Amino acid sequence: MSTTHDSPINLAQIERNFREIAPPLTEAEAIMESHRCVYCYDAPCTRACPTHIDVPAFIKKIASGNLIGSARVIFEANPIGASCARVCPVDVLCEGACVEKTLMAKPIEIGRLQRYATDAVFTRGRDVLKAGAPNGKSVGIVGSGPAGLSCATYLARLGYAVRIYERKPLAGGMDTYGMAEYKMTQRVSQEEVAQVARLGVEIKTNTEIGRDIQLDELAGAHDAVFLGVGLGATSRLNIPGEQLEGVYDALDFIERIKTRDWASVPIGRTVAVIGAGNTAIDAVTQARRLGAKRVLMIYRRTDREMPAYEYEYELAKRDAVEFWWQTAPVEIVAGADGTRAAALRCVRTEAVETDAASGRRSFRTIAGSEFEIPVDMVIKALGQQKMVDWLSQIAKLKLDDAGRVTVNPETMQTANPKFFAGGDCVNGGREAVDAAQAGKLAAQGIHLHLSGERVEFAGARVPLHEETSEIKH
Amino acid sequence: MADLKVNFAGIESPNPFWLASAPPTNMGSMVERAFDAGWGGAVWKTLGEPIRNVCSRLASIDQGPQRMLGLNNIELITDRSLEVNLKEIRECKRKYPKHALIISLMVESKREAWHEIAKQVEDTGADGVELNFGCPHGMSERGMGAAMGQVPEYTCMVTEWVKEATSLPVIVKLTPNVTNITPPGRAAVRGGADAVSLINTINSVMGVDLDTLVPHPNVNGMAAHGGYCGPAVKPIALNMVSELARDAEVNVPISGIGGIGTWRDAAEFLLLGATTVQVCTAVMHYGYRIVEDMIDGLSNYLDDKGFHSVNDIIGLSVPRVTDWGNLDLNYKTVARIDHQKCIQCNLCHIACEDGAHQCIPFTEIDGKRFPVVDEHECVGCNLCYLVCPVPGCISMVRLDDGSRPLTWRELTTREPETMTAD
Ligand SMILES: Cc1cc2nc3c(=O)[nH]c(=O)nc-3n(C[C@H](O)[C@H](O)[C@H](O)COP(=O)(O)OP(=O)(O)OC[C@H]3O[C@@H](n4cnc5c(N)ncnc54)[C@H](O)[C@@H]3O)c2cc1C
Ligand SMILES: Cc1cc2nc3c(=O)[nH]c(=O)nc-3n(C[C@H](O)[C@H](O)[C@H](O)COP(=O)(O)O)c2cc1C
Ligand code: SF4
Ligand code: SF4
Ligand code: SF4
Numbered sequence: 001m002s003t004t005h006d007s008p009i010n011l012a013q014i015e016r017n018f019r020e021i022a023p024p025l026t027e028a029e030a031i032m033e034s035h036r037c038v039y040c041y042d043a044p045c046t047r048a049c050p051t052h053i054d055v056p057a058f059i060k061k062i063a064s065g066n067l068i069g070s071a072r073v074i075f076e077a078n079p080i081g082a083s084c085a086r087v088c089p090v091d092v093l094c095e096g097a098c099v100e101k102t103l104m105a106k107p108i109e110i111g112r113l114q115r116y117a118t119d120a121v122f123t124r125g126r127d128v129l130k131a132g133a134p135n136g137k138s139v140g141i142v143g144s145g146p147a148g149l150s151c152a153t154y155l156a157r158l159g160y161a162v163r164i165y166e167r168k169p170l171a172g173g174m175d176t177y178g179m180a181e182y183k184m185t186q187r188v189s190q191e192e193v194a195q196v197a198r199l200g201v202e203i204k205t206n207t208e209i210g211r212d213i214q215l216d217e218l219a220g221a222h223d224a225v226f227l228g229v230g231l232g233a234t235s236r237l238n239i240p241g242e243q244l245e246g247v248y249d250a251l252d253f254i255e256r257i258k259t260r261d262w263a264s265v266p267i268g269r270t271v272a273v274i275g276a277g278n279t280a281i282d283a284v285t286q287a288r289r290l291g292a293k294r295v296l297m298i299y300r301r302t303d304r305e306m307p308a309y310e311y312e313y314e315l316a317k318r319d320a321v322e323f324w325w326q327t328a329p330v331e332i333v334a335g336a337d338g339t340r341a342a343a344l345r346c347v348r349t350e351a352v353e354t355d356a357a358s359g360r361r362s363f364r365t366i367a368g369s370e371f372e373i374p375v376d377m378v379i380k381a382l383g384q385q386k387m388v389d390w391l392s393q394i395a396k397l398k399l400d401d402a403g404r405v406t407v408n409p410e411t412m413q414t415a416n417p418k419f420f421a422g423g424d425c426v427n428g429g430r431e432a433v434d435a436a437q438a439g440k441l442a443a444q445g446i447h448l449h450l451s452g453e454r455v456e457f458a459g460a461r462v463p464l465h466e467e468t469s470e471i472k473h
Numbered sequence: 474m475a476d477l478k479v480n481f482a483g484i485e486s487p488n489p490f491w492l493a494s495a496p497p498t499n500m501g502s503m504v505e506r507a508f509d510a511g512w513g514g515a516v517w518k519t520l521g522e523p524i525r526n527v528c529s530r531l532a533s534i535d536q537g538p539q540r541m542l543g544l545n546n547i548e549l550i551t552d553r554s555l556e557v558n559l560k561e562i563r564e565c566k567r568k569y570p571k572h573a574l575i576i577s578l579m580v581e582s583k584r585e586a587w588h589e590i591a592k593q594v595e596d597t598g599a600d601g602v603e604l605n606f607g608c609p610h611g612m613s614e615r616g617m618g619a620a621m622g623q624v625p626e627y628t629c630m631v632t633e634w635v636k637e638a639t640s641l642p643v644i645v646k647l648t649p650n651v652t653n654i655t656p657p658g659r660a661a662v663r664g665g666a667d668a669v670s671l672i673n674t675i676n677s678v679m680g681v682d683l684d685t686l687v688p689h690p691n692v693n694g695m696a697a698h699g700g701y702c703g704p705a706v707k708p709i710a711l712n713m714v715s716e717l718a719r720d721a722e723v724n725v726p727i728s729g730i731g732g733i734g735t736w737r738d739a740a741e742f743l744l745l746g747a748t749t750v751q752v753c754t755a756v757m758h759y760g761y762r763i764v765e766d767m768i769d770g771l772s773n774y775l776d777d778k779g780f781h782s783v784n785d786i787i788g789l790s791v792p793r794v795t796d797w798g799n800l801d802l803n804y805k806t807v808a809r810i811d812h813q814k815c816i817q818c819n820l821c822h823i824a825c826e827d828g829a830h831q832c833i834p835f836t837e838i839d840g841k842r843f844p845v846v847d848e849h850e851c852v853g854c855n856l857c858y859l860v861c862p863v864p865g866c867i868s869m870v871r872l873d874d875g876s877r878p879l880t881w882r883e884l885t886t887r888e889p890e891t892m893t894a895d
Contacts, residue, residue, distance in 0.1 A: 035539075103862065
């Protein structure tokens with residue numbers, strides 16, 4: 001990627017722009033907020049959390065001043081609970097379900113409380129999880145993202161010798177290389193990686209399976225293998241001009257931002273971001289923070305169809321992003337030098353109702369509506385490709401039509417009994433917290449497969465409470 | 474607007490809100506500022522022989538962000554000289570002739586000492602004296618304060634001494650550190666008290682610092698029990714006030730003290746028989762300004778309920794307090810949940826399950842899991858109603874099966890063999 005940093009604002013201003021949007025709670029705020037939680041029984045927040053963290057339990061521990069115990073409750077159910085505290089879409093998960101949202105339209109700030117507790121153990125350097133006595137078996141894990149780290153944590157607690165293979169220089173997957181910088185820095189992700197390493201998990205970075213180590217070698221070295229490889233590069237636009245200078249993959253752009261070496265991050269004056277998912281939002285908001293004068297979000301449908309969460313859309317609106325709905329790019333046009341992107345040629349689209357009942361619409365281009373927008377940077381944010389080629393090398397592994405690995409949803413075992421999988425490569429791309437839960441289930445599945453013993457970790461499923469019953473009136 | 478003026482044992486007061494004898498009434502300038510803020514009366518910080526205080530002297534219990542639910546102190550009586558206090562009292566009374574100015578007293582158990590100080594106070598023009606027989610720490614080790622109030626004979630005797638020396642109304646301030654408040658109350662009246670005030674503070678240890686292992690408040694590594702007050706003591710004070718209000722022998726006005734911070738608290742004391750109320754902790758917490766809403770809230774309440782004077786509500790709830798044996802055994806209520814309001818926190822379920830009678834199972838209503846009361850099993854204990862965080866969501870409804878009221882007393886008189894245990 002050619003790097004042209006052409007920001008009108010200075011580095012100090014950029015640094016300020018990348019301040020955390022959800023700063024840590026002060027002690028006074030944590031006391032106030034933790035006491036506001038009513039300590040629900042069979043709590044809806046816990047049900048809504050994909051890792052089913054016992055939310056009222058950890059909040060009451062904050063209230064009682066037992067921060068170590070609080071962090072233990074969190075990490076036992078979610079080994080990347082510190083990241084999740086910052087990056088989870090809480091509006092649609094725990095906080096969306098909180099009874100205080102119903103009662104006062106003001107849910108408990110579960111995410112920030114979770115951060116308060118987990119920060120406390122990291123700053124005090126306390127370990128809340130313990131490795132199990134070695135059981136003589138070993139598991140290899142491909143990928144050190146949320147899924148891999150989570151699976152490794154539980155396996156280490158069960159006494160397995162665990163080795164993670166990671167092709168990148170730093171472990172953590174998208175938690176390290178993908179999260180919007182104003183939500184979370186690499187420091188947090190690295191603290192979680194270190195916590196996993198302290199359980200005795202060996203993390204081999206700069207090691208790509210299929211290149212540095214072959215798949216059969218990997219399979220031969222371990223009793224079982226967990227695949228937490230996530231997704232691949234951003235999908236191509238398949239339009240002319242995609243190879244021009246000034247055209248970037250959103251993931252590469254964000255990965256550069258994660259270095260916080262602002263001067264090395266490419267940024268133009270007018271930036272077009274193509275796509276309207278959460279990654280596209282991360283790209284537009286961060287392009288604005290880097291100093292781009294105009295940032296345009298180009299999407300062939302409308303905000304009704306946009307896949308980004310409401311909360312994320314609001315962020316982009318606050319950052320004065322221009323939304324070009326019903327606009328489809330057809331070509332990236334080079335400038336006079338013939339090498340650099342200078343304009344984006346687009347067409348207008350129109351909606352056609354395909355299903356009156358559900359209101360679902362499809363969009364087709366309008367002939368003759370082409371126009372050009374002068375831009376000096378284009379960021380592709382169309383969603384990530386599946387790692388179909390790589391996965392296809394594993395014997396007997398089954399993929400569905402969308403390229404996702406097929407697994408038993410309880411044990412995460414693939415069609416090849418030695419291989420287990422979870423996270424984005426199985427669910428097609430969801431949230432970090434979903435990957436963490438998948439890693440937990442996979443660890444339980446691997447243990448069942450290798451030892452015959454059934455274990456259940458905290459939050460493995462919705463806590464079972466009494467069934468509803470008929471009562472006499 | 475309802476009339477808030479009261480006459481307390483001959484002492485006129487523009488309203489029933491008095492400051493209790495404590496730091497907020499430590500000196501003339503403070504009492505004057507309090508009168509300016511709206512307080513109808515003040516009981517001056519207890520006068521006596523000069524003492525020396527320790528440092529520190531206050532500790533509190535908090536609940537999360539809510540500070541000082543209970544306060545404890547090991548402070549003694551005034552640490553200022555008698556002459557200065559008397560001079561300021563005289564000055565203050567001259568400036569505020571219409572306000573009630575009561576002087577709290579505590580001297581050693583000698584007739585002459587009590588005579589002497591009572592005369593000196595009368596000479597200042599103050600409206601009355603309050604005998605501090607309640608301070609439970611420090612002074613009690615020297616045979617004063619609670620040491621006096623815990624022995625009815627002493628209470629009676631010292632009251633008599635003071636009555637011999639002054640024509641001012643004498644209020645006896647009682648200690649709650651007794652098993653039964655009635656004997657000391659009656660003793661004060663026997664000794665000639667014109668009124669009683671209660672409660673003083675309760676013996677207490679506030680907690681332990683988990684790092685130093687020294688209880689609060691720490692005085693150079695050691696601690697002593699202190700006197701407990703603030704919102705947490707209100708129910709204890711209300712009980713003691715109502716006990717004396719119900720007692721035919723204690724036929725003198727009562728000044729209610731303990732945990733009062735709002736007009737609501739004050740109204741409750743008045744309804745249970747107090748003519749004035751005294752406040753300490755709430756003022757130490759928020760300042761004299763709180764009296765504004767006490768006055769405003771109480772007069773709005775009186776207007777709302779159609780009372781013309783605060784005197785109309787004094788003691789109105791006293792006939793509603795009885796002994797357990799006189800309660801109706803046939804009165805039955807059950808809890809009922811309004812599912813339109815329910816937020817599904819399930820606190821009622823777990824409270825009834827683990828703390829009551831296991832009668833709030835879950836039932837599916839419109840695809841949602843709601844707690845529902847099984848009215849056949851519900852004993853009407855109130856617990857779920859108390860824990861529910863949503864106002865008006867759980868109500869206790871009466872199930873009237875037409876049976877006539879029946880008390881335990883009646884039952885045991887009628888069928889003495891069926892019920893022998895209390
Ligand atoms: C830009 C962006 C922003 C996001 N923001 C959020 C957010 O705010 N909140 C949220 O909850 N989720 C967010 N997500 C989603 C979240 O990051 C993923 O759901 C989650 O990281 C999936 O975890 P994973 O472990 O399955 O995969 P990943 O995190 O992708 O980890 C896979 C790891 O495997 C490694 N790997 C792959 N192949 C090999 C190989 N052959 N050999 C060795 N290593 C290999 C990769 O290098 C990578 O480190 C975001 C995603 C993106 C792309
Ligand atoms: C720091 C402190 C000092 C007190 N000093 C006295 C005193 O000198 N004489 C007295 O009669 N009561 C004293 N009290 C007791 C108060 O007058 C009052 O009876 C008690 O605090 C209960 O009222 P409250 O709940 O409004 O605080 C003191 C209370 C406190 C907190
Ligand atoms: S739903 Fe809200 S109030 Fe209830 S336990 Fe969870 S965070 Fe607390
Ligand atoms: S009133 Fe008591 S017994 Fe009845 S449902 Fe409520 S908690 Fe249970
Ligand atoms: S305590 Fe109140 S709000 Fe909570 S579940 Fe019970 S009835 Fe509903």
